[in-house]
Amino acid sequence: MYGEEIIRAKDESLTHLKRVHGDDAETMIADARYGFISGLMKDVVQKPAVEQVTMTDRIDRLVLNRWLGIPLFLVILYGVFQFTFAVSSPLMEWTNQGLGWLAGKVSVISPAWLSSFITDGVIGGVGAVLSFIPVIFLLYIALSILEDSGYLARAAFVMDRLMHRIGLHGRSFVTLILGFGCSVAAIMSSRTIENPKDRLVTILVTPLMSCGGRLPIYALLAAAFFTAYQGLVVFSMYAIGVVLAILLAWFFRKKMVSGESGHFVMELPPYRLPTIPGVLAHMWERGWAFISRAGTLIFSAVVVIWILNYFEVLEYIGRVIAPIFAPAGFGQWQSAVALVFGVMAKETVVGTFGTLFAGAESAGGFGQVMASQLGWTPLVAFAFMTMVLLYIPCVATLSIVKKETGSWKWTAFTVVYTLVLGWVVATLIYQIGSLFL
Amino acid sequence: MAGKLTEIMEYFRRADGPVDLTTVSRCLDIEPGALEGMLQLLVRKGRLREITPGSEACARCSRRSGCSYGQTGDTAGKIYEPADTR
Numbered sequence: 043m044y045g046e047e048i049i050r051a052k053d054e055s056l057t058h059l060k061r062v063h064g065d066d067a068e069t070m071i072a073d074a075r076y077g078f079i080s081g082l083m084k085d086v087v088q089k090p091a092v093e094q095v096t097m098t099d100r101i102d103r104l105v106l107n108r109w110l111g112i113p114l115f116l117v118i119l120y121g122v123f124q125f126t127f128a129v130s131s132p133l134m135e136w137t138n139q140g141l142g143w144l145a146g147k148v149s150v151i152s153p154a155w156l157s158s159f160i161t162d163g164v165i166g167g168v169g170a171v172l173s174f175i176p177v178i179f180l181l182y183i184a185l186s187i188l189e190d191s192g193y194l195a196r197a198a199f200v201m202d203r204l205m206h207r208i209g210l211h212g213r214s215f216v217t218l219i220l221g222f223g224c225s226v227a228a229i230m231s232s233r234t235i236e237n238p239k240d241r242l243v244t245i246l247v248t249p250l251m252s253c254g255g256r257l258p259i260y261a262l263l264a265a266a267f268f269t270a271y272q273g274l275v276v277f278s279m280y281a282i283g284v285v286l287a288i289l290l291a292w293f294f295r296k297k298m299v300s301g302e303s304g305h306f307v308m309e310l311p312p313y314r315l316p317t318i319p320g321v322l323a324h325m326w327e328r329g330w331a332f333i334s335r336a337g338t339l340i341f342s343a344v345v346v347i348w349i350l351n352y353f354e355v356l357e358y359i360g361r362v363i364a365p366i367f368a369p370a371g372f373g374q375w376q377s378a379v380a381l382v383f384g385v386m387a388k389e390t391v392v393g394t395f396g397t398l399f400a401g402a403e404s405a406g407g408f409g410q411v412m413a414s415q416l417g418w419t420p421l422v423a424f425a426f427m428t429m430v431l432l433y434i435p436c437v438a439t440l441s442i443v444k445k446e447t448g449s450w451k452w453t454a455f456t457v458v459y460t461l462v463l464g465w466v467v468a469t470l471i472y473q474i475g476s477l478f479l
Numbered sequence: 480m481a482g483k484l485t486e487i488m489e490y491f492r493r494a495d496g497p498v499d500l501t502t503v504s505r506c507l508d509i510e511p512g513a514l515e516g517m518l519q520l521l522v523r524k525g526r527l528r529e530i531t532p533g534s535e536a537c538a539r540c541s542r543r544s545g546c547s548y549g550q551t552g553d554t555a556g557k558i559y560e561p562a563d564t565r
Contacts, residue, residue: 069484069524073485074482076483076484077483080483
C-alpha cells in the first residue's frame with residue numbers, strides 16, 4: 043500500500059517537474075549539483091584577481107608603447123654605438139701599434155718594391171681594414187644581444203605602424219635591420235615577404251642601410267675628425283640610412299611599384315637572456331665573413347691599387363673622375379679612387395687610404411695626413427661618409443639584387459639611383475654646411 | 480534547470496553553429512575537465528550532439544560553408560551543437 047503511494051507520489055512529482063521546468067529529474071538533480079559545486083568553488087577557491095602578468099608583458103608595455111617605442115629604439119641604437127666605440131678605441135690603438143711595429147720590421151726587406159708592397163700594400167691596405175676588427179666584433183656582439191634577447195623583433199613591431207603608412211610592413215623593417223650586418227644576407231631574407239611588390243621595394247632600399255663593410259670607413263673618419271663625438275657621428279650615419287630607406291620606400295611604393303600591400307601579423311618571441319655561447323657564435327659567424335673578405339677580395343683589390351699606384355696610373359684615373367665629386371668637397375684624386383674601388387667592397391675605401399697614406403699608423407695620423415694633403419675638414423669627412431653610405435652598393439650586393447629581382451633593369455636602377463642619391467646628399471651637406479662652418 | 484547546465488544550453492542556443500569544448504570552457508569560465516562531464520550528460524540526455532569534424536554528418540550540414548570546423552577540421556577539443564539544430 044505504502045509502496046504504491048510512494049511510486050504514485052514520485053510519478054506525480056516527475057510530471058509536475060517536467061511540466062513546470064521542462065526537464066527530467068536526473069538532469070535537474072545534476073544541474074542542482076553542478077550549481078552547488080559552482081557555489082562551493084566560489085566560496086573556497088581563490089583565483090588571482092587579474093591574469094598573471096609575465097615579465098615579457100611588463101617589458102613590452104614600455105618597449106612597445108606607441109609613443110615611447112620608436113624613441114627607445116633610437117636610444118638603444120645610440121647606446122650600441124657608444125658602447126662599441128668606447129670599448130673598441132683602446133683595442134684599436136693596440137692593433138694599430140702592432141701593425142706599425144710589423145711595418146717597421148719588414149721595411150728593411152729588399153728589394154725596395156717588395157718592401158713597399160708589403161708595408162704599403164698588404165699592411166697599409168689589408169691591415170688598415172683588419173685593424174677595425176674590434177669595432178666590427180663589438181658591434182656584432184651588441185646586435186647579437188639585441189637579436190637573441192628578442193628585442194629586434196620588437197623594433198620591427200614598433201616600426202610596423204610607420205611602415206604601413208609608407209605602404210610596407212614590419213617584415214620589411216626586419217630585412218632593413220639585418221642590413222646592419224650585410225646587405226647580401228638581408229636581401230636574401232626578403233624572400234619571406236610574400237607580396238612581390240613589397241619585396242621588390244624592400245630589396246631596392248636595403249643597400250641604404252649601413253652594413254659592416256661601411257663601419258671601418260665611419261670608424262676611421264669619425265676617429266680622425268670627430269674625436270669627441272665618434273659614437274654620435276656613426277649613429278647619425280645609421281640614422282640617415284634608415285630615414286632615407288623609409289622615405290625612398292614610400293616614394294617607390296607610391297610612384298613606381300604601386301599596389302596593395304600584403305598583410306602581416308608580427309610574431310613576438312618571449313624575451314630571453316642571451317647566452318654567451320649564442321652571442322659569440324653569432325658574432326663569429328658575421329665577423330668571420332669580414333675577416334675572410336679582407337683576406338681575399340680586399341687583398342686582391344689592394345694588390346691592384348698598389349700596382350696602379352706604384353706605376354702612377356692610379357693618380358691619372360683618379361684625376362679624371364675627381365671633378366665629379368668636387369661640389370661635395372672631396373674632389374681629390376685619392377678620394378675618387380677610394381670610391382671607385384669601394385664598389386668592389388666598401389672596406390676597400392679604407393684599404394685604398396691605407397695604401398695611399400701608408401705610414402699613418404693611427405686614426406689621428408690619418409686625420410692629419412688627410413687634412414694636410416687633401417685639405418679635408420670635419421665637414422668634408424661627414425659628406426664623404428654619407429657618400430659612402432649611399433652610393434653604389436658593393437658588387438656582391440648588386441649580384442644578389444640581380445638574382446633576387448631577376449632583372450638587370452632593377453639592378454641598373456639600383457646603381458643609378460644610389461649614385462645620384464649619394465652625390466646629391468653629400469653635395470647638399472657640404473654646400474649647406476659650408477655656409478655655416 | 481537553473482544552474483550550470485541551463486547556462487551551457489543557453490550558450491549553445493546563442494552560438495550560431497557548433498562550438499568546441501575549449502571555447503565553451505573559456506567563455507563560461509568552467510574547467511574543461513568538469514565541463515566535459517556536463518556536456519556528456521547533456522549529450523546522453525539528448526540535448527546536445529557531439530560532432531566529428533569532417534564526418535558524414537558534417538558533410539551533409541547546410542551550414543558547412545560558414546563553419547570554421549567543417550572547413551578546416553581544426554579544433555581545440557570536442558565539438559558540440561544543440562541536438563535540435565538540424
